[in-house]
Amino acid sequence: MSEEDKEQAGSSEENTDLSFDPGSQMELELEDTCCLTGEPVPNSFCRFPDYVRGTMMVMSRQAMLEHLRVGDTIECFKKILVERHGPQVLEEYYSNY
Numbered sequence: 001m002s003e004e005d006k007e008q009a010g011s012s013e014e015n016t017d018l019s020f021d022p023g024s025q026m027e028l029e030l031e032d033t034c035c036l037t038g039e040p041v042p043n044s045f046c047r048f049p050d051y052v053r054g055t056m057m058v059m060s061r062q063a064m065l066e067h068l069r070v071g072d073t074i075e076c077f078k079k080i081l082v083e084r085h086g087p088q089v090l091e092e093y094y095s096n097y
Contacts, residue, residue, distance in 0.1 A: 026054075034060035035080045048077035051093045052085050 028049055034041050035057040044058035046068070057077055059067065067073040081089050 028054055028056040030056045031058050034058060034063055036060070036063045036076070046073060048074070049093075050081060050084065052081075052089060057081075 032040060037060055039060050041058045041060050046059040046064035047056045050057050057080060067076050078090060
């Protein structure tokens with residue numbers, strides 16, 4: 001193998017496809033009320049996407065603390081999604097969770 005072939009082989013090994021397409025990424029609007037209680041949420045720390053609505057669901061501080069302590073935050077968000085859009089929503093958008 002010539003030096004040129006080695007350099008080309010080395011550069012192809014270093015070339016990594018991260019499969020990131022900026023055109024397919026979208027920013028979701030934050031919802032302004034807690035998805036559980038309906039109370040206004042001025043600052044949110046716990047968020048989960050609702051791709052059907054194109055929004056980011058949020059929890060109030062109190063709801064977030066309650067669900068983080070027992071470790072069921074994602075399950076809680078999924079339950080809200082099913083209530084909003086039906087059980088098929090989990091198959092359509094959230095198969096990796």
